[in-house]
Amino acid sequence: MRLTWPPALALLVMLATNSPARPVEPEPTELVDSQHCMFCHTPDMPFLAPSFHQIAQRYRDVPHAEAQLAIKLRLGGRAHWGDTPMPTAGERGGPLSPAQARRLARWVLGQ
Secondary structure (H helix, E strand, C coil): CCCCHHHHHHHHHHHHHCCCCCCCCCCCHHHHHHCCHHHCCCCCCCCCCCCHHHHHHHHCCCCCHHHHHHHHHHHCECCCCCCCCECCHHHHCCCCCHHHHHHHHHHHHCC
């Protein structure tokens, strides 16, 4: 089979510009471990707190969700999912920088 230039060029452009809508954020294992996230959360089943998947679903269409979750990860928050509030980063495992909190939030939202 022989391709002519216009179809071949169109195919090349299509392949070059076709990218996934949202790349999957790799798990920030060191942050998940140091903040003891798995003490209360699991990837896909509620435990003492909602699963990462449930959090991602709830915030899927919320504007500025990453920023909201990053703040909650750093400062804690009242109980939105039950009776247990989100503890502060210091209560969970130590300080969490704004960049680290955004990275964790991005990962959770990608679940």
